[in-house]
Amino acid sequence: MVTLASNLELCEVGNFIDNQIAPAQSGEYFDKLSPHDGKLLWRVASSDIRDVLSAVSHARRMQTQWSLMPPVQRGLFLFRACNLMELERSRIAEIVAAETGKSLKDALGETDAAIALGRFYAGEGQRLYSRTTTSGVENRYNMIVRQPCGVAALIVAANTPIANVAWKTFPALICGNTVVLKAAEDTPKTALIFADILRQAGLPAGVVNVLQGFGQVVGASLVSEAQVDVISFTGSTEVGRWIGKIAGERLLKCSLELGGKNPFVVCDDADLDQAVHWAILSAFSNAGQRCAAGSRIIIFDAIYKEFVTKLIAATEQLRIGNSDQDNLGPVINVRSLERMLNAVNKAKNEGATILCGGSRLKNSEHANGFYVAPTLLENVNVDSEISNCELFGPIAVLYRVKNFEEALNLANASSYGLTAAIHTQNYHRALQFVQAVQSGVATVNGGTFGSEPHMPFGGLKQSGNGTREPGTEALDIYTELKNIYFNVLPNHV
Ligand code: NAD
Numbered sequence: 001m002v003t004l005a006s007n008l009e010l011c012e013v014g015n016f017i018d019n020q021i022a023p024a025q026s027g028e029y030f031d032k033l034s035p036h037d038g039k040l041l042w043r044v045a046s047s048d049i050r051d052v053l054s055a056v057s058h059a060r061r062m063q064t065q066w067s068l069m070p071p072v073q074r075g076l077f078l079f080r081a082c083n084l085m086e087l088e089r090s091r092i093a094e095i096v097a098a099e100t101g102k103s104l105k106d107a108l109g110e111t112d113a114a115i116a117l118g119r120f121y122a123g124e125g126q127r128l129y130s131r132t133t134t135s136g137v138e139n140r141y142n143m144i145v146r147q148p149c150g151v152a153a154l155i156v157a158a159n160t161p162i163a164n165v166a167w168k169t170f171p172a173l174i175c176g177n178t179v180v181l182k183a184a185e186d187t188p189k190t191a192l193i194f195a196d197i198l199r200q201a202g203l204p205a206g207v208v209n210v211l212q213g214f215g216q217v218v219g220a221s222l223v224s225e226a227q228v229d230v231i232s233f234t235g236s237t238e239v240g241r242w243i244g245k246i247a248g249e250r251l252l253k254c255s256l257e258l259g260g261k262n263p264f265v266v267c268d269d270a271d272l273d274q275a276v277h278w279a280i281l282s283a284f285s286n287a288g289q290r291c292a293a294g295s296r297i298i299i300f301d302a303i304y305k306e307f308v309t310k311l312i313a314a315t316e317q318l319r320i321g322n323s324d325q326d327n328l329g330p331v332i333n334v335r336s337l338e339r340m341l342n343a344v345n346k347a348k349n350e351g352a353t354i355l356c357g358g359s360r361l362k363n364s365e366h367a368n369g370f371y372v373a374p375t376l377l378e379n380v381n382v383d384s385e386i387s388n389c390e391l392f393g394p395i396a397v398l399y400r401v402k403n404f405e406e407a408l409n410l411a412n413a414s415s416y417g418l419t420a421a422i423h424t425q426n427y428h429r430a431l432q433f434v435q436a437v438q439s440g441v442a443t444v445n446g447g448t449f450g451s452e453p454h455m456p457f458g459g460l461k462q463s464g465n466g467t468r469e470p471g472t473e474a475l476d477i478y479t480e481l482k483n484i485y486f487n488v489l490p491n492h493v
Helices: 049-068 071-087 089-100 104-124 161-174 188-200 215-224 237-250 272-288 301-316 334-349 404-412 427-436 472-478
Strands: 015-017 020-022 029-033 040-045 140-148 151-155 178-182 208-211 230-234 253-257 262-266 294-300 353-356 375-378 395-401 419-423 441-444 479-487
Touching: 015 049, 015 188, 040 188, 049 140, 049 151, 049 178, 049 208, 049 215, 071 089, 071 104, 071 161, 071 188, 089 104, 089 161, 089 188, 104 161, 151 161, 151 215, 161 178, 161 188, 161 230, 161 472, 178 215, 188 208, 215 237, 230 237, 230 472, 237 253, 262 272, 262 404, 272 294, 272 301, 272 395, 272 419, 294 301, 294 404, 301 353, 301 375, 301 395, 334 375, 334 395, 395 404, 404 427, 419 427, 427 441, 472 479
Parallel strands: 151 178, 151 230, 178 208, 230 253, 262 294, 262 419, 294 395, 375 395, 419 441
Antiparallel strands: 015 020, 015 208, 029 040, 140 479, 353 375
């Protein structure tokens, strides 16, 4: 058996099936490049339907055994895995940083968030509450219990990779599901080290399996596989819509965590320095590769000039690179980079003004990497493509509004509804906004991002299909409720 512990530095990243690392059955690989310098990092197994069938059959084989283990005991595996993740914190973060181009500091923060999430779900093994109520029928008692769905197909994006895999795998496991995790093409080794840590924590072979490969091949085969009982997907709205259709045809439970085009409103009474600070983080941290990025900045007329001057100055001071002193790194791959620059050029041709950025960084330090200068645009039509399409990069559009009503209308004039933020010192405005804005998360005087392990996250409209992860709300995705009745026969007492 080849294990990751002895194999970490090899430049080939395989599948993880039945606790073994193995190449794809096709024997084929694709290249994973470093977003920081464009160099080959490793070659990744290009799986196909054969690998999907193998992973799913191992997950199916182990499903009953894993589901029969009391949740409290399942939680102990999770606690052990989290302790190991803590010990391996640096190694995990190094892989995350290498694969994404983000700084080690940010990668460590993300690793810690994944560990905190794991510990939250490990504790849920001691709770896993459901509801018990009273029957209306004499001598009848009932209890409602949670049961696992079965085999969970988990598909993730690459933006915060260790948090993304933890976000889905830990709740699926504590609920008693076995897992087939489809790693993102750009962060294969992060998923692999995560699975290997679960193995080291004693997780029985076959309970967690990881597939590498392309979404249209291995992801599509996985969601179409008859032995899969629940799908949880984090990714683009376009792919989510397709997965939703497949799941709908099969009447399969399906959680879709999709894109966002999130509004960040700056009112005339806002603390402008605070608002600039949070606008910069919302638009540009993680190179704007957040579903919760603040990519539409809506500013009151009265302070537009002052705020925008400050915002441009702060944007121009951002340090770009992959060190701990930098504020943002590259975008994940050259395809994403080209897609976002094309959108910016199109907006420019349609009359948008580029206030800063708008191009790839070409100086010697950045030229080989996938670096996009933090970009601010104004004079953009509300109906234009750039106002409506998620770019998933360090690009934000500025809008000028007369008053609160116009700001709220513009905030809601989007097909997405994931997160929103408002900066104001007016209590009434703040409350009115958080109630009326069409989003799953709304923040006053902060950023558009920032989920916590024990809080529900998710969106309205095209940002999802109504489910929420993580928090205890995710337990509803990974379990089925069963209502059990007991009838007492008094003459048998
Ligand atoms: P994507 O939809 O292209 O890919 C996401 C994952 O789906 C990848 O693992 C990919 O291989 C897989 N995939 C692609 N086509 C598939 C198919 N036909 N069948 C099954 N799987 C398939 O998204 P991306 O560009 O990698 O990620 C960015 C998107 O993810 C953005 O839209 C972002 O907003 C979203 N996202 C959402 C959240 C959230 O919690 N709502 C969090 C992070 C990212």
